[in-house]
Amino acid sequence: MAALTPISRTPVSFYIPVVALAGAVAGLLVGTSQGSSFIGVVIGAISMSLIAFGMTHVSSPEKTLRWALLIAFAVAGYLFAKLPGLVIGTAFGWFFGWFTYWLYEGRYRARLAPYLTPNQVLWHFTFRVICGVIFGFLITPILVVLPLSFNAEDFFTFTPEMLRFDPAGYSLKHYRDFLTNEDWQSSLRNSLMIAPMATLLSVSFGTLAAIGLSQQHMPFRRAIMAVLISPMIVPLIISAAGMYFFYSRVGLQGTYFGVVLAHAALGIPFVIITVTATLVGFDNSLVRAAANMGANPVTTFFRVQMPLILPGVISGGLFAFITSFDEVVVVLFVGSAGQKTLPWQMFTGLREQISPTILAVATILVIVSICLLTVVELLRRRSERLRGMSPS
Amino acid sequence: MSDTTNSGPVLAADGTPLKRSLARALRTQKLRALALVAPLLIFVLITFLAPIADMLFRSVENDIVRKTLPKTVAALSTWDPNSGELPDEAVYAALADDLKVAVAEKDHTKLGSRLNYELTGASSLFRKSGRKVKKWDLETDGPFKEKFIELHEGWGELPIWQTIKIYSPKYTSGYFLNAVDLKKGLDGIESRPENEQIYWLLFKRTMFMSMVITISCIMLGYPVAWILANLPMRTSNLLMILVLLPFWTSLLVRTSAWKVMLQQQGVINDTLVWLGLVGDADRLTMINNQFGTIVAMTHILLPFMILPMYSVMQTIPETYLRAAKSLGATNWTAFWRVYFPQSVPGIGAGSILVFILSIGYYITPEIVGGNTGTFISNRIAFHISSSLNWGLGAALGAILLLVVLLLYWAYDQIVGIDNVKLGG
Numbered sequence: 016m017a018a019l020t021p022i023s024r025t026p027v028s029f030y031i032p033v034v035a036l037a038g039a040v041a042g043l044l045v046g047t048s049q050g051s052s053f054i055g056v057v058i059g060a061i062s063m064s065l066i067a068f069g070m071t072h073v074s075s076p077e078k079t080l081r082w083a084l085l086i087a088f089a090v091a092g093y094l095f096a097k098l099p100g101l102v103i104g105t106a107f108g109w110f111f112g113w114f115t116y117w118l119y120e121g122r123y124r125a126r127l128a129p130y131l132t133p134n135q136v137l138w139h140f141t142f143r144v145i146c147g148v149i150f151g152f153l154i155t156p157i158l159v160v161l162p163l164s165f166n167a168e169d170f171f172t173f174t175p176e177m178l179r180f181d182p183a184g185y186s187l188k189h190y191r192d193f194l195t196n197e198d199w200q201s202s203l204r205n206s207l208m209i210a211p212m213a214t215l216l217s218v219s220f221g222t223l224a225a226i227g228l229s230q231q232h233m234p235f236r237r238a239i240m241a242v243l244i245s246p247m248i249v250p251l252i253i254s255a256a257g258m259y260f261f262y263s264r265v266g267l268q269g270t271y272f273g274v275v276l277a278h279a280a281l282g283i284p285f286v287i288i289t290v291t292a293t294l295v296g297f298d299n300s301l302v303r304a305a306a307n308m309g310a311n312p313v314t315t316f317f318r319v320q321m322p323l324i325l326p327g328v329i330s331g332g333l334f335a336f337i338t339s340f341d342e343v344v345v346v347l348f349v350g351s352a353g354q355k356t357l358p359w360q361m362f363t364g365l366r367e368q369i370s371p372t373i374l375a376v377a378t379i380l381v382i383v384s385i386c387l388l389t390v391v392e393l394l395r396r397r398s399e400r401l402r403g404m405s406p407s
Numbered sequence: 408m409s410d411t412t413n414s415g416p417v418l419a420a421d422g423t424p425l426k427r428s429l430a431r432a433l434r435t436q437k438l439r440a441l442a443l444v445a446p447l448l449i450f451v452l453i454t455f456l457a458p459i460a461d462m463l464f465r466s467v468e469n470d471i472v473r474k475t476l477p478k479t480v481a482a483l484s485t486w487d488p489n490s491g492e493l494p495d496e497a498v499y500a501a502l503a504d505d506l507k508v509a510v511a512e513k514d515h516t517k518l519g520s521r522l523n524y525e526l527t528g529a530s531s532l533f534r535k536s537g538r539k540v541k542k543w544d545l546e547t548d549g550p551f552k553e554k555f556i557e558l559h560e561g562w563g564e565l566p567i568w569q570t571i572k573i574y575s576p577k578y579t580s581g582y583f584l585n586a587v588d589l590k591k592g593l594d595g596i597e598s599r600p601e602n603e604q605i606y607w608l609l610f611k612r613t614m615f616m617s618m619v620i621t622i623s624c625i626m627l628g629y630p631v632a633w634i635l636a637n638l639p640m641r642t643s644n645l646l647m648i649l650v651l652l653p654f655w656t657s658l659l660v661r662t663s664a665w666k667v668m669l670q671q672q673g674v675i676n677d678t679l680v681w682l683g684l685v686g687d688a689d690r691l692t693m694i695n696n697q698f699g700t701i702v703a704m705t706h707i708l709l710p711f712m713i714l715p716m717y718s719v720m721q722t723i724p725e726t727y728l729r730a731a732k733s734l735g736a737t738n739w740t741a742f743w744r745v746y747f748p749q750s751v752p753g754i755g756a757g758s759i760l761v762f763i764l765s766i767g768y769y770i771t772p773e774i775v776g777g778n779t780g781t782f783i784s785n786r787i788a789f790h791i792s793s794s795l796n797w798g799l800g801a802a803l804g805a806i807l808l809l810v811v812l813l814l815y816w817a818y819d820q821i822v823g824i825d826n827v828k829l830g831g
């Protein structure tokens with residue numbers, strides 16, 4: 016976006032206090048960890064305002080000064096607390112250099128509408144900080160797990176060696192454990208046997224049904240839809256309890272086939288939702304055109320309809336796969352020890368808190384979900400492009 | 408049409424009346440659509456709806472008393488439980504007869520544990536009696552009344568007989584009454600003793616905590632949905648990843664992450680101690696209580712709140728707010744009177760979804776909830792896998808299911824099932 020508002024340098028009475036405030040907060044953090052918050056606040060505020068005043072009153076160009084500040088802070092941090100200090104110092108140095116000039120040159124105003132009052136500008140940035148904190152809340156737990164899985168100790172927390180970035184504090188032993196431990200390997204095998212079968216079942220039934228549901232003259236659509244979506248809405252513990260009772264009556268409890276059926280039922284709503292969403296953009300005259308040219312319904316389905324709705328079908332299938340792959344409640348009840356899946360193994364591990372191997376598995380699963388997320392997003396874009404081709 | 412002057416019906420090409428021909432074509436289309444849906448419908452019926460129906464059936468089924476003690480139940484039909492007198496010799500003789508059969512089939516212990524849910528001590532009474540009765544001779548060893556009372560004084564007291572009488576019908580509301588801390592007494596329904604009342608408390612706690620979780624999701628989700636809807640497309644797509652990544656990450660991964668964060672030697676406590684905000688000796692207890700459950704579940708369900716809100720907010724034109732301000736509204740008025748009412752459907756959709764999902768949660772409360780942060784689902788699981796009181800578990804499940812279905816219906820009315828969206 017181009018600059019909305021002409022910007023000008025701000026007076027000393029504005030930017031110095033703000034930088035001092037930020038310096039006070041930083042000083043508070045450093046001060047408390049060193050034992051005295053009050054001294055930290057005072058030193059932080061005074062030193063940051065002096066630095067800001069100095070930087071804006073020296074004739075050297077901005078870039079040089081900011082680099083100088085960054086390096087000075089990094090060195091100070093390293094001398095003070097070795098590697099972690101270096102990281103924190105670099106971050107602080109970069110931030111204060113950027114922050115000082117951002118305020119001093121009035122850049123913060125550039126992208127905002129010119130008629131905003133100072134209070135509105137303040138609120139605008141406060142709001143962004145709040146949102147940033149919430150995004151942090153969303154992502155931090157996942158980010159914390161990643162480094163902890165390389166822990167050399169059997170702890171669920173950061174050791175002093177890890178915080179010093181000492182290579183001795185890190186190891187791949189939890190990954191090794193995952194790859195060699197028979198419990199984990201057999202549960203991985205079970206998961207990989209159950210999930211694809213369940214996906215196949217829910218995708219094949221679900222796609223057919225979604226096509227039926229998208230027909231113009233479908234009777235009782237709302238009621239049927241409500242029934243088909245219900246496995247997603249009914250609490251898992253209730254589904255699990257019911258399946259446990261019923262499947263043990265018919266002899267499916269504790270069998271591979273029983274778990275596959277149960278997981279297929281749970282995956283169906285996701286297939287229905289994604290495929291019907293794709294079919295909304297499907298142009299039905301294409302089917303009529305194909306029939307007009309002599310194609311039978313099966314050919315029409317596989318040569319005309321299927322390629323167009325394939326992205327939706329695949330992302331529905333991915334949802335169904337991840338549902339089965341992540342599912343633990345139903346398999347706990349319907350399965351027996353022979354069907355112990357990866358989530359089940361993790362659940363037992365978490366309850367008894369045996370080893371951080373769970374964190375290694377968690378990291379692997381996070382990477383798998385990043386891959387899946389990417390695939391679904393690409394498919395969604397492709398589906399939108401394909402739909403753009405049809406004249407509707 | 409005014410220019411159709413023909414008197415007869417309009418005919419199709421093959422000579423049948425057009426109306427009938429069209430109706431037939433329509434019927435074929437409907438049948439074809441139904442035929443496409445039918446396999447899945449049958450599949451869901453067998454694998455999902457039948458189990459639910461089975462669970463509902465088990466919550467009222469009470470065949471065991473009648474099946475194990477058929478003669479006793481018949482003999483008891485003339486006995487008045489309010490009379491204050493023990494049943495007569497015929498009933499005891501019938502009991503001896505029934506128990507002999509039951510012991511041979513090993514059914515008497517099952518019956519004992521069933522009746523133990525209603526009357527403490529019934530289990531051991533039946534186990535002890537079974538061992539002795541096995542050796543009795545039905546022809547010669549009478550009269551049985553004295554023998555039974557001699558065997559165990561429980562048989563000489565009224566409660567066991569009253570319990571057998573009350574639970575002799577084929578179906579019972581006993582499990583449901585039990586699930587709301589009531590029980591069947593002689594004169595109808597009465598409440599359980601204070602120290603046995605746990606389910607009502609659990610239901611209240613489940614509702615309360617789901618409410619807190621929903622409200623915190625609204626508070627946290629609203630700003631995020633707003634900023635996603637109002638930023639330029641490129642930036643908001645990037646930020647969307649931060650919402651979708653937790654959404655796609657395995658539930659157990661997120662739960663284990665919270666365990667790592669919240670425990671006493673965990674990341675948050677370590678950070679606080681390092682910063683000097685809490686002393687090393689008095690680290691905060693944030694796990695195995697309600698706080699842990701609420702924080703972890705808010706995080707887990709937050710994407711379900713943000714996504715519906717975002718899709719509603721995307722459709723609200725930015726210009727409305729500017730128009731309101733240019734007409735003299737303050738920031739707050741413009742937001743509260745113009746923007747907020749239009750975003751309410753998103754809040755409604757997200758809240759119902761989050762609330763439905765949270766009242767049925769099992770895994771997360773089980774791992775981070777401890778004793779005070781567990782939900783009704785944990786109790787259901789306990790009854791099905793540990794205490795084996797399946798009827799009570801099923802009754803608790805049926806009540807929970809009823810609540811969820813009511814909310815589901817409301818969701819359908821407000822949002823429409825067809826409008827459910829999944830992640831962007």
